[in-house]
Amino acid sequence: MIRRVAVLPQPPLLIPELAAGAADVCAELREACLAAARRLTSASPDWVVVGAAPGAPGVPEHASGTFRGYGVDLGISLSRVTAPVTELPLPALVAGWLREQAGASSARVRLVDPGTTPDQCELFARELGEHTAVLVLGDGSSRHGPRSPGGEDARAEGFDAGVRDALAEADTGALAALDPALAAELGAGGRAPWQVLAGLAADGAWTADVLYSAAPFGVGYHVAVWERA
Numbered sequence: 001m002i003r004r005v006a007v008l009p010q011p012p013l014l015i016p017e018l019a020a021g022a023a024d025v026c027a028e029l030r031e032a033c034l035a036a037a038r039r040l041t042s043a044s045p046d047w048v049v050v051g052a053a054p055g056a057p058g059v060p061e062h063a064s065g066t067f068r069g070y071g072v073d074l075g076i077s078l079s080r081v082t083a084p085v086t087e088l089p090l091p092a093l094v095a096g097w098l099r100e101q102a103g104a105s106s107a108r109v110r111l112v113d114p115g116t117t118p119d120q121c122e123l124f125a126r127e128l129g130e131h132t133a134v135l136v137l138g139d140g141s142s143r144h145g146p147r148s149p150g151g152e153d154a155r156a157e158g159f160d161a162g163v164r165d166a167l168a169e170a171d172t173g174a175l176a177a178l179d180p181a182l183a184a185e186l187g188a189g190g191r192a193p194w195q196v197l198a199g200l201a202a203d204g205a206w207t208a209d210v211l212y213s214a215a216p217f218g219v220g221y222h223v224a225v226w227e228r229a
Helices: 016-022 027-043 090-102 118-128 155-168 172-176 180-185 191-200
Strands: 004-008 046-052 064-066 075-077 106-112 133-137 206-214 221-228
Touching: 004 027, 004 191, 027 090, 027 133, 027 206, 027 221, 046 090, 046 191, 064 090, 075 090, 090 106, 090 133, 106 118, 106 191, 118 191, 133 191, 155 172, 155 180, 155 206, 155 221, 172 191, 180 191
Parallel strands: 004 133, 046 106, 046 133
Antiparallel strands: 004 221, 064 075, 206 221
């Protein structure tokens, strides 16, 4: 049975070695993410991670990787078992870094394609099975403000406000109802993982705590922890 869920974004800027001059700007977001990850470890040292990547590549259970493709050859591992370095998608790299920082033993990564439909997300959740601690990775809209990566879109603020409220209220119905087309137009890569979360947490009562919700670089980042009531 799932006892605790941590919902985090996955920007490479979370990692101080990659943030460079933006490290101080990212400090509040980073601390919120690390606090959420530590709370997840206190529920279980073995995590299941849900993220999104094109093609939904399989990730070996004990894989190791590096952030070399993001500018710094910083190695990570998904478990305490030594494994050869392989190319890993961003959600797996971020999960590995968080695992190490939070003192978890393992992070088993399961990926969905960003275009996965809500019904398919629900099916994915059912097939994932029961796990004590679940980490859900995904960013909000990349279109906040004129200097945002995706270019400004007035709908971004309302979209991410809705996500923040759903996370704050553990509202699985609101997450399940997110419009895939709108999310894609707004560059919200977390839509599919959040809808997997909706499927995972649909049964049962939850308490929710939002630790961070903002768009410091024109991208919506949300950090929340859900606990079974």
